Amino acid sequence: MQFLLMLVICLAFLPVTPAAPFFHPLWTAVATWSGVLLLSLSTLLWSRYFVRRIHDRPDSRAATLRLYTRVRLFHTLACVGWYVASLFLLGWGTVVRETWELGDVILLDELLILAPFLLGICLEWLGFYDTEKALFETSTRYSGQTFWGRMAYLGYHIRFYLGLVLAPILIFTGIHETMIALMPEASGQPWFLLASAGLLLFIILILTPWLLKVLWNARSLPPGPLRHRLEAAARRLGFTYTDILLWNTRGGVANAMVTGVFRFPRYVLLSDGLVNGLEPEEIEAVFGHEVGHVKHHHMALYLGFMMLSLMVISLTAQLILPPLPENEADYLGLLGDWAKSGEIWLASVGGLLFLGGYIWLVFGLLSRRCERQADIYGCKSVSCGQPDCTGHDGLILGDAPRSLPLCPTGIRTFIRALERVADLNGIQRDKPSWRHSSIARRVAFLESLLWQPALEPQFQRRLFLTKLGLVTALSVAVVVLVVLTS
Secondary structure, three states, rough: OHHHHHHHHHOOOOOOOOOOOOOOOHHHHHHHHHHHHHHHHHHHHHHHHHHHHHHEEEEEEEHHHHHHHHHHHHHHHHHHHHHHHHOOOHHHHHHHHHHHOOOOOHHHHHHHHHHHHHHHHHHHHHOOOHHHHHHHHOOEEEEEEEEHHHHHHHHHHHHHHHHHHHHHHHHHHHHHHHHHHHHHOOOOOOOHHHHHHHHHHHHHHHHHHHHHHHHEEEOOOOOOOOHHHHHHHHHOOOOOEEEEEEOOOOOOOOEEEEOOOOOOEEEEEEHHHHHHHHHHHHHHHHHHHHHHHHHHOHHHHHHHHHHHHHHHHHHHHHHHOOOOOHHHHHHHHOOOOOOHHHHHHHHHHHHHHHHHHHHHHHHHHHHHHHHHHHHHHHHHHHHOOOOOOOOOOOOOOOOOOOOOOOOHHHHHHHHHHHHHHHHHHOOOOOOOOOOOHHHHHHHHHHHHHHHHOOOHHHHHHHEEEHHHHHHHHHHHHHHHHHHHHO
């Protein structure tokens, strides 16, 4: 969901928006917002149908849930489709930037261009609220718990889905546009582009962990046996962090994550669903998985991969895409020509879709391998190092050496944690995602290490060569493209 939102949000930040070919600006605004409201009305009708079906046909709950999931997907895609149509066919972006003369106002034009999509998604969440509440109240998993209030539910989704995607983009763009406004003469110089990109990247890396803590309303994990256990594990593993945070989801999410490329700020977030649903040793194994991402430098790898990939695609675009106008008169003329502006916009969208597909395939493959590497580290974090171990029976690993080999108990502990997380989140064991293999495949790989320990060093060597080859290939591509474009 967040990946799709990121691609759609980027449409508002393209340098050219198509002119309005068919309508007066007033009718463009009316048509754009009418479409948003009609789509939102459909969510209320669908939600009434699903609530009635959930209560009247409890025996077909699984079928209802599958249908509901498909309807939500189709509705989200319809919101995206209408938003693209409002930009390309109705000229909503040009109305905001040119008719209303807001193109030079820092961030305001982007926010208004995004407004129909953002409001549509928010109204979708509100429209399907009754269905989500009915599913929650009729589920045995949440017995005794209370569901979000309507506005608290909306606020949680805005923070979780929109905040982490939109806030960094707005910060990046706002600072960049401010720098250009302050130094317009230098904005086209190579040194300015490199310096601004480096400064912006540094600011984002520093702000993101703090931003995540604020947006997700995470608080420091209270003192107690669990915190003491995790702090001991961090010392044993040589892991430095700013804080361990408890992430409030009203029990709706069982997950954990680590954020922060640098040692400060760096947070480990544990959701309330995870803390309440797993045993202490299983939480420690999940904590070890997150530590594994840091120990294997996955975040730095992801950052380098993204930067090199963006440079390759940007330089390639300079070679094959039509150039933007070099002076203001030509640019204003372009804004009045739907065919020419639409051609550049569609080419930019095509590049954006290519980038999305590339990240989906290549980064997804890399991420799945790194997740498996972190799984191994999670097993090691609760291993005693004895190959013939039959159980820890209360053994405290706090004083154990950092680099313990795998033991059967550590592997089985992490497998239990994986399967319990899948159960708590309602994830099918054989359902993969673009960044994670399916739970069944992850478990099967870890089980293979019980009987063939030699597979682990083989996997580590292959993954190291994959990382090295990918970074080398991208670096060579950047050098070649710089030569071709200079």
